[in-house]
Amino acid sequence: MKENILKIEDLVVAFSMYKSGTFKKEKLEVIHSLSLDVDAGEIVAVVGSSGSGKSILASAVLNLLPGNAVTGGKITYKGKEITKERQKELFGKEIAFIPQSVDYLDPLMKVGKQVQGVFGTDERRKELFSKYRLEEDTKNKYPFQLSGGMARRVLITGAVMGKPDLIIADEPTPGLDLEMAKETLDHLRSFADNGAAVLLITHDIDLALNVADRVAVFYAGTIVEVAPKSDFLAGKDALRHPYSKAFIDALPQNGFKPIPGSQPYAGSLPKGCLFLDRCPYKDDACTAEQAEREIRSGKVRCAHAS
């Protein structure tokens, strides 16, 4: 049994906001009873449509949510809950974040200084720069002077400065060409092979399948299926949830067949199964709340899965 690094249990995230035209507040629940765990040496890819709440998941783990967010459930790191006091010890040292873009860097500070941060050393920075093929004079550049691929490598060096045990990468590949995207993911793979746990958030499922061990499929704010990579590679018949099957079917190298409709808005979710409106197999059993079930070494929220 491998050591469990990150465990998320029944996470709920809601935003409280004003109803339009009134002074009353309402809660908009964007993530509903979500559970996921990541073990040491493992990459778990979270895939799903845009607007399904993938990035909110990352923000919830890293406590980066805005002030009007209300959270419930439990997030534990190495068996202990992440409290305010532990955050200071962990973030930036044991838990690292690779953000979506250079926009997360300070535009007025030279890259070298930012990468090194408060805890890093110049030696470690040099070592990492040569490992990621960044020229030594990159350290004197400002974020706007970096190309897309360089920026990505700078963000990675910043994240791994403190030899983290948990890496959370939020959409690390869009905008990169295939070679560079693969290289970025290979870096993540090598961290995992050295014993770190990686949570990879992406919508690029074919790329994610190259490196991930398990894949969690996100839809409308919760995980509808978690399955080992081999099931995704085996094709749609090995998958459990109709949404995951539709996902595979829509890939250009497969059927390129879309399903009609769009993801429900967080304010007007259907009762019961979230995928109800678009599911080709729906019947009466789907109107009840769908609990998570374990089937064939994966998890799924669907009454009909087998």
Add this chain to the structure above:
Amino acid sequence: MLLEANNITFRYTEKSPLILRDVSINVAEGDRIGIVGPSGYGKSTLAKILAGYEKPTSGTVTLDGAPLPMKSFCPVQMIYQHPELAVNSRWKMAKTLNECWHPDDFFLEKMGIEKEWLKRWPSELSGGELQRFCIARALAPETKFLICDEISTMLDVITQAQVWNILLDTAKERNMGMVIITHNLALAKRVCTKIVKAQEL
């Protein structure tokens, strides 16, 4: 109709390096030409030149032998990678959609645009929803050629398949010519009639 780019050379300023050197490309009606390749080979620049948004340093872009019209509706239309940057953030969606023609209800339904979205601001729609508006806006009846610059990279695969199926149906129905720029070779194989590598341009 024939869209031709002849011996295009391009650099942004006199001091900057050449981005395109002596590039020629022909797109006939009904052609769907895919351009694939790594970043930095001037794919997007070529797209902007073909649509008339950039002037080449030397070389010409012609439509049936004549230069692209600058003062009337241009039959060559372009769709961008980032829909949120291609719409006016201070206009409601109805105004953006009707910018150059008035799509009817039947067309909107086919595009998967819901009536209710027309009253919203761009910030209240997702990337995939906005991209549908940008595509609908570009598909005026006078449009003969469509330049698509990475129009589906930020969409999830189901929305991507939805958007491409609509576009391909319309393109076949009207016999439009298309230039499709993408990183995704599988996608290019699926939608294009011919694929060109950016390195060989």
